Amino acid sequence: MSFLTxxxxxxxxPLLPVFLSTVLGANASFIGAIEGAxxxxxxxxxxxxxxxxxxxRKRKPFVVWGYGIATAVRPFIALAQSAGVVLGIRVADRVGxxxxxxxxxxxxxxxxxxxxxxxxxxxxxxxDNAGAVxxxxxxxxxxxxxxxxxxxxxxLAAIPxxxxxxxxxxxxxxxxxxxxxxxxxxxVLSGEKxxxxxxxxxxxxxxxxxxxxxxxxxxxxxxxxxxxxxLAPILWAxxxxxxxxxxxxxxxxxxxxxxxxxxVAGWLLYAAVxxxxxxxxxxxxxxxLIATYGLFYAMTEGTEKAxxxxxxxxxxxxxxxxxxxxxxxxxxxxxxxxxxxxxxxxGSPVAFMFGASLALLAAIGMAVVAPGxxxxxx
Numbered sequence: 001m002s003f004l005t006x007x008x009x010x011x012x013x014p015l016l017p018v019f020l021s022t023v024l025g026a027n028a029s030f031i032g033a034i035e036g037a038x039x040x041x042x043x044x045x046x047x048x049x050x051x052x053x054x055x056x057r058k059r060k061p062f063v064v065w066g067y068g069i070a071t072a073v074r075p076f077i078a079l080a081q082s083a084g085v086v087l088g089i090r091v092a093d094r095v096g097x098x099x100x101x102x103x104x105x106x107x108x109x110x111x112x113x114x115x116x117x118x119x120x121x122x123x124x125x126x127x128d129n130a131g132a133v134x135x136x137x138x139x140x141x142x143x144x145x146x147x148x149x150x151x152x153x154x155x156l157a158a159i160p161x162x163x164x165x166x167x168x169x170x171x172x173x174x175x176x177x178x179x180x181x182x183x184x185x186x187x188v189l190s191g192e193k194x195x196x197x198x199x200x201x202x203x204x205x206x207x208x209x210x211x212x213x214x215x216x217x218x219x220x221x222x223x224x225x226x227x228x229x230x231l232a233p234i235l236w237a238x239x240x241x242x243x244x245x246x247x248x249x250x251x252x253x254x255x256x257x258x259x260x261x262x263x264v265a266g267w268l269l270y271a272a273v274x275x276x277x278x279x280x281x282x283x284x285x286x287x288x289l290i291a292t293y294g295l296f297y298a299m300t301e302g303t304e305k306a307x308x309x310x311x312x313x314x315x316x317x318x319x320x321x322x323x324x325x326x327x328x329x330x331x332x333x334x335x336x337x338x339x340x341x342x343x344x345x346x347g348s349p350v351a352f353m354f355g356a357s358l359a360l361l362a363a364i365g366m367a368v369v370a371p372g373x374x375x376x377x378x
């Protein structure tokens with residue numbers, strides 16, 4: 001289901017910055033505002049839906065509604081005649097993501113043993129990213145070999161979206177959370193609070209997020225370096241191929257060596273890639289940096305979520321993932337706005353240096369104050 005959803009999403013996403021800037025005339029600041037507002041909207045709902053799914057002890061209804069809304073609205077980008085309309089559609093799309101994400105993550109955490117969490121979240125991310133390889137390749141083929149317009153590609157993205165929704169309704173099941181020996185030895189405290197380790201980790205994640213602007217800027221920078229518009233889907237496919245190939249293995253590595261080393265190394269790699277984009281001068285630099293950027297995701301995408309599940313009580317996983325996603329989303333809006341404003345006023349190299357600096361600061365914070373490998377609390 002996640003694979004097919006990402007095929008649909010990624011037929012659109014890598015083309016959207018170019019569509020906004022060349023067809024609808026939006027500048028970098030407005031593109032940043034669109035993506036930041038969309039992600040912040042999603043994150044506010046992730047907190048509410050995560051809390052609610054804990055309350056009712058049901059995950060699937062939130063997942064169904066969330067994917068259903070996104071599937072219904074996403075293709076209508078094809079009708080947009082202004083950047084403001086795209087903003088509205090992107091926000092509606094992310095409303096769906098906000099409803100589904102925390103409940104889905106909690107369901108995944110409930111489905112596996114603690115010593116397999118990193119691998120499980122990494123495998124889920126790899127399935128997402130495999131879809132994000134196929135989607136751009138389909139878009140590229142439609143643009144290059146069938147001479148379809150961007151708007152026609154956006155309409156056709158509805159097909160894998162509908163297939164994903166059918167799989168979700170027919171095959172995905174709610175499950176009872178597994179009971180461990182630790183659970184049976186202690187009382188269930190329905191009012192149990194999230195612990196200090198979780199909040200410290202969340203603060204560090206927020207610092208990193210403030211420098212982690214939308215990846216749309218990577219595509220714009222690559223185009224600035226000479227990568228043709230028609231090759232944007234292929235560039236995006238390279239990124240997601242690396243994420244998909246290495247995500248399960250690198251996130252699984254955190255089950256053995258701990259979460260902190262993988263996250264710190266990934267954030268340092270992010271800083272290095274952004275520094276590289278600030279100094280890049282040729283198209284091949286963009287290709288090399290995008291491929292390296294995929295390793296950052298492979299190291300951190302599943303590992304960060306596994307650490308959330310490690311350090312919170314099982315009864316609070318939904319709301320914990322909600323807070324985690326909220327921190328990322330609330331940071332996404334100012335991050336994208338600041339990045340876009342710096343780009344417009346001082347140029348793209350300065351904007352990428354800004355992102356690299358905050359990532360370096362967050363990596364230091366993760367190494368010094370954030371929790372490392374802990375005894376499982378679930």
